[in-house]
Amino acid sequence: MVYRKTPATEARKDARRKKLLESAVRMFGRHGYHAATVPMIVAEAGSSVGSFYLHFRNKEEIFAAVLEDLGEKISVLFDEIEAEEPNRLLCVERGLESLFLFLAQTPELARILLVESSGLSTRLEKVRRSILQYHVEQIRMNILEMPEVFAVADPRIAAQCLVGAVYEALCCWLEEIPEQRLPVLEVARAVSDYNMRALRAQ
Amino acid sequence: MVYRKTPATEARKDARRKKLLESAVRMFGRHGYHAATVPMIVAEAGSSVGSFYLHFRNKEEIFAAVLEDLGEKISVLFDEIEAEEPNRLLCVERGLESLFLFLAQTPELARILLVESSGLSTRLEKVRRSILQYHVEQIRMNILEMPEVFAVADPRIAAQCLVGAVYEALCCWLEEIPEQRLPVLEVARAVSDYNMRALRAQ
Amino acid sequence: MVYRKTPATEARKDARRKKLLESAVRMFGRHGYHAATVPMIVAEAGSSVGSFYLHFRNKEEIFAAVLEDLGEKISVLFDEIEAEEPNRLLCVERGLESLFLFLAQTPELARILLVESSGLSTRLEKVRRSILQYHVEQIRMNILEMPEVFAVADPRIAAQCLVGAVYEALCCWLEEIPEQRLPVLEVARAVSDYNMRALRAQ
Amino acid sequence: MVYRKTPATEARKDARRKKLLESAVRMFGRHGYHAATVPMIVAEAGSSVGSFYLHFRNKEEIFAAVLEDLGEKISVLFDEIEAEEPNRLLCVERGLESLFLFLAQTPELARILLVESSGLSTRLEKVRRSILQYHVEQIRMNILEMPEVFAVADPRIAAQCLVGAVYEALCCWLEEIPEQRLPVLEVARAVSDYNMRALRAQ
DNA sequence: TATGAATGAGCGTTCATTCAT
DNA sequence: AATGAATGAACGCTCATTCAT
CATH class of the missing domain: 1.10.357.10 (Tetracycline Repressor, domain 2)
Incomplete structure (x- = not known):
């Protein structure tokens, strides 16, 4: 059986990505690139490290x-x-x-x-x-x-x-x-x- | 016998400090603050980590x-x-x-x-x-x-x-x-x- | 899909912590506080430095x-x-x-x-x-x-x-x-x- | 010409050693063995690191x-x-x-x-x-x-x-x-x- | 897909000791 | 004998990234 990406899934994924980006803006803006850590960003976004790397290759x-x-x-x-x-x-x-x-x-x-x-x-x-x-x-x-x-x-x-x-x-x-x-x-x-x-x- | 701080000693120390500074300029200039490491700087200056911290409190x-x-x-x-x-x-x-x-x-x-x-x-x-x-x-x-x-x-x-x-x-x-x-x-x-x-x- | 923290995960984490503690007892007991190093403790426990700091703030x-x-x-x-x-x-x-x-x-x-x-x-x-x-x-x-x-x-x-x-x-x-x-x-x-x-x- | 240790030299050496010991008592007593450093001890004694190692093999x-x-x-x-x-x-x-x-x-x-x-x-x-x-x-x-x-x-x-x-x-x-x-x-x-x-x- | 425990390379830094002067 | 600049091994610790669940 072929798995079809449902629109709902796609939308949820985009929302998560957007949230991570917003959180990243805040963290990078406040602490700078080096001081803002991946755990910090995901915590602020209510997400998880693993999830982070599903959306972005790296920091x-x-x-x-x-x-x-x-x-x-x-x-x-x-x-x-x-x-x-x-x-x-x-x-x-x-x-x-x-x-x-x-x-x-x-x-x-x-x-x-x-x-x-x-x-x-x-x-x-x-x-x-x-x-x-x-x-x-x-x-x-x-x-x-x-x-x-x-x-x-x-x-x-x-x-x-x-x-x-x-x-x-x-x-x-x-x-x-x-x-x-x-x-x-x-x-x-x-x-x-x-x-x-x-x-x-x- | 009393030891007197020779001008030569003093001069050598200053020269070392200057060399470290020059090396730091090169390393920071080429690699940036974070990528330039203390070992890199001292290697370029022909000095040692210990010596570095004798001249500067930290990076x-x-x-x-x-x-x-x-x-x-x-x-x-x-x-x-x-x-x-x-x-x-x-x-x-x-x-x-x-x-x-x-x-x-x-x-x-x-x-x-x-x-x-x-x-x-x-x-x-x-x-x-x-x-x-x-x-x-x-x-x-x-x-x-x-x-x-x-x-x-x-x-x-x-x-x-x-x-x-x-x-x-x-x-x-x-x-x-x-x-x-x-x-x-x-x-x-x-x-x-x-x-x-x-x-x-x- | 929502991830649920499994009891197994939790249990494994606890086991790891316990192992680190046991290893620490042996190392501190044999070598003393200063001579027992973090690398020594984690090696004995079959763990890693990173893991150590996940369980304990510091030595x-x-x-x-x-x-x-x-x-x-x-x-x-x-x-x-x-x-x-x-x-x-x-x-x-x-x-x-x-x-x-x-x-x-x-x-x-x-x-x-x-x-x-x-x-x-x-x-x-x-x-x-x-x-x-x-x-x-x-x-x-x-x-x-x-x-x-x-x-x-x-x-x-x-x-x-x-x-x-x-x-x-x-x-x-x-x-x-x-x-x-x-x-x-x-x-x-x-x-x-x-x-x-x-x-x-x- | 043979060098003869004068009594005065001997006495001065003993005095220096005694001063170092007194300073060591203070530093070890206040800061403990590990936190008391050789530079600290010699500074307190008004002596120098080099001198320290003439009187004592090590810390x-x-x-x-x-x-x-x-x-x-x-x-x-x-x-x-x-x-x-x-x-x-x-x-x-x-x-x-x-x-x-x-x-x-x-x-x-x-x-x-x-x-x-x-x-x-x-x-x-x-x-x-x-x-x-x-x-x-x-x-x-x-x-x-x-x-x-x-x-x-x-x-x-x-x-x-x-x-x-x-x-x-x-x-x-x-x-x-x-x-x-x-x-x-x-x-x-x-x-x-x-x-x-x-x-x-x- | 989502999670977070696990990893380890690599950093800055300290300090006992040595050695040229 | 006396000095203090120089050394470098070794430490504690961080954090981007991976991976078993």
Whole structure:
């Protein structure tokens, strides 16, 4: 008799995987890659070590999955703006601001991307880099499309600068104790301002 | 007969310590904090585990020492420029460029600062941050001193953006395979250009 | 499908723990606390280091467990006698003798209690002391209950003397080479005789 | 030219050795055999590790020396009493009391003998045992000399009991917090009382 | 599929002892 | 004789991963 995977089983499996991923985000975000152990992650998810390895080949894999999910979320963010906003300059500006706001709202994810995903294996480094490169590329394309509104010598380096500026400002903001922080929006504007001045033809 | 601590003994101890530090730079730079083990570091230095713990309380300590040494070097770089160059705007520009060149020349140190020192213990995070903050502060002061030549709303955020831009561009440059890289100087100029446009009053 | 913790699994875990404890008794008894290493204990038990730390937080913990088990065994010994023998004087006498016989039969346990558990951490010292104090207290209560048959000035000190006398005599006996030892029973009697003369009202 | 050891050199060497021994007593008494390290001992003595190994073959050796010195002191105590007091019974009584007082006055030495010297190497165990055996033997001789005043079946076991009783009572007394302790003399008397009742013919 | 007990390689660290000065 | 920097064997312990149930 042939065993057929029932939809219910499939759905349950996906739910479990999702739970593990959520738990991993929390644990990696709070404790970092090395300090977050597999037992910790499964305990938080109400699952078991054995189950963990049914869903992910290893610890690296789940971290990569977390990172990829995040990358996906961010690119969706950009795509939406791209679709709505025909003005390339405004597009970059709005993209920058909404990325800033998005990461500020999910500090565990922000920490994973900005801090904890650095200095790990080559594999993970690549995933992290591909997220950043995606933005860089996105911005570079915008610049190339309308050279008359952007006034930069090297669009790729300009894009890298912009990305670096956004992430560093975000890092600094996240590090401050919440009571002393400026409002996110204000910071996002200041960052966007800085970069727009650098990009815009005068 | 009274034993007198000979200068030679003292000098040899210092030399050993220095050798361990150099070896640590190489190992941390190549393999990262976690993958670089104490046995690896001492083997590379031609020393022994016991000797290691004679010079450093633990592994964290030597990483901190490496980072602090680097911080020292960088601040010397800035101080020299500050002393020579009276023009604040040029000061920031030249500082940015020489930092870029310095780190590009010592890629292991660059990797330690930019990649490997992230996501470690609170203690090490602090050391890393203090180096970055030092630049931020340096630049912020320059901006504050001559508000008429700089045209930014929030000097602190502007300084953060600049630092982030420089480091991210550097990261990207270091990651490319040497054969395909643009000349450092060219990149440094492009980065400096981007940030000067953002800072300068038009 | 829901996994149910089988009784078999549980039982196997308990068996493993018990085996580790038995092995620890042998190793601690033969080599002492410091010379008995975790690898030695697990090898003897046919287990693994990882498993060891699944059952015990650390080396100190397993030593404490061994000691506590021993304390439990000894107090059972006393309780049985107390329940059977209404005469307080005979109670003390029989308690003394059966403790002597019990420890003489399990020289590894005896060595752990009498020799190896001394001079360790405060934590372990406390466990050891609590076993000895339990006897002291037991005897003191017997003395207090029937002051007319016991003729001692300070019941607490008398009880301490008795316990010390028993353990020292036992130590000496265990140290002699088996061929030259007097029969245990004879020694036990002599020790009991000494202490009964000290306790009894004339 | 022949080098002749000057008396002054000899004297200085002895002084250094004595200082090391005194420091060892403090360190072993406070921290125990394993926790007291050679660097600790030499630091306390104002000497150096190298110097240490000129005076003692190794750590075990200095512990043995400390123990032997203590044994010497105790046997002197007994010999004096033996010489002064012709009555064998009083001799045992006074010996017991002065040992008690002596050790109560030098708690570091007491701790070394009663607690820390247990469970070490065979070599050290032997030294410790020889001190205790010396007392046992001393007392046994007294008993044998005047069988009419002592009424014990087996003098050796009686002597062991006495020694064990004294040391255990002492241990208990040392362990109590100073403010709550009974006066030493009182305890010494109670212990002596206990043992005299056991020894004396009625 | 789900479980969690079991594994063991490999880590950081300590400290008695040696030895060049 | 005196020094203290140097050594390295050996320890306790962690945790990603496997596997019997």
